[in-house]
Amino acid sequence: MRAMATMFRQPARQAAALLLGLAAQAWAAAxxxxxxxxxxxxxxxxxxxxxxxxxxxxxxxxxxxxxxxxxxxxxxxxxxxxxxxxxxxxxxxxxxxxxxxxxxxxxxxxxxxxxxxxxxxxxxxxxxxxxxxxxxxxxxxxxxxxx
Ligand SMILES: [Cu+2]
Known part of the structure; x- marks a missing residue:
């Protein structure tokens, strides 16, 4: 169960990092x-x-x-x-x-x-x-x- 939670957590963290990166780009281009x-x-x-x-x-x-x-x-x-x-x-x-x-x-x-x-x-x-x-x-x- 713990292993599975970790598996899900990792992509979520990557997705959050990706979103932050996109937001930073949008901010820079504004x-x-x-x-x-x-x-x-x-x-x-x-x-x-x-x-x-x-x-x-x-x-x-x-x-x-x-x-x-x-x-x-x-x-x-x-x-x-x-x-x-x-x-x-x-x-x-x-x-x-x-x-x-x-x-x-x-x-x-x-x-x-x-x-x-x-x-x-x-x-x-x-x-x-x-x-x-x-x-x-x-x-x-x-x-x-x-x-
Ligand atoms: Cu004038």
């Missing part, structure tokens, strides 16, 4: 969530706020909310350039062609939200809206991705 809020102030200034300024390298899921009542925004992520962001000739938009690793979540109407999932390597990233005039009005933030 994207880090970053909540992003874009809004306009009555004085014309705009903001893009993150609920965290740092994430570990790997999968990241940006959950983006446009809090404006009347303005369309868009959400872009790129490697932060060494100097100031390259502006298009008119000066109202960032020249997206001169940014590295650009990923984009399209237009979000007033009150709308969306999400963008991507895998980030260590480094500095700039998160911004590139509707005309919005970057200059303050609609950008920096995210640090650690090793």
């Amino acid at each position: 994207p880090t969530p970053v909540n992003v809020a874009m809004s306009n102030a009555p004085d014309g200034t705009q903001s893009l706020r993150l609920d965290r300024s740092q994430v570990p390298a790997g999968p990241v899921r940006f959950v983006v909310r446009n809090l404006s009542a009347d303005t369309v925004h868009e959400f872009l992520v790129a490697k932060a350039p060494a100097g100031p962001p390259p502006m298009a000739r008119t000066g109202s938009r960032v020249d997206e062609r001169r940014l590295e690793g650009l990923e984009e979540l399209g237009d979000l109407g007033p009150g709308r939200s969306g999400s963008l999932s991507m895998r980030l390597r260590p480094g500095r990233y700039v998160l911004f809206c590139n509707e005309p005039g919005h970057f200059v009005a303050g609609m950008h933030a920096e995210l640090i991705v650690t090793e």
Whole structure:
């Protein structure tokens, strides 16, 4: 009887170890969530706020909310350039062609939200809206991705 109990116990232990291993893998693969809020102030200034300024390298899921009542925004992520962001000739938009690793979540109407999932390597990233005039009005933030 004891031998039989041992026989059953062993596979149960292996199964438990396997389940723990699978759970650990699922945990490791879960994207880090970053909540992003874009809004306009009555004085014309705009903001893009993150609920965290740092994430570990790997999968990241940006959950983006446009809090404006009347303005369309868009959400872009790129490697932060060494100097100031390259502006298009008119000066109202960032020249997206001169940014590295650009990923984009399209237009979000007033009150709308969306999400963008991507895998980030260590480094500095700039998160911004590139509707005309919005970057200059303050609609950008920096995210640090650690090793
Ligand atoms: Cu905007």
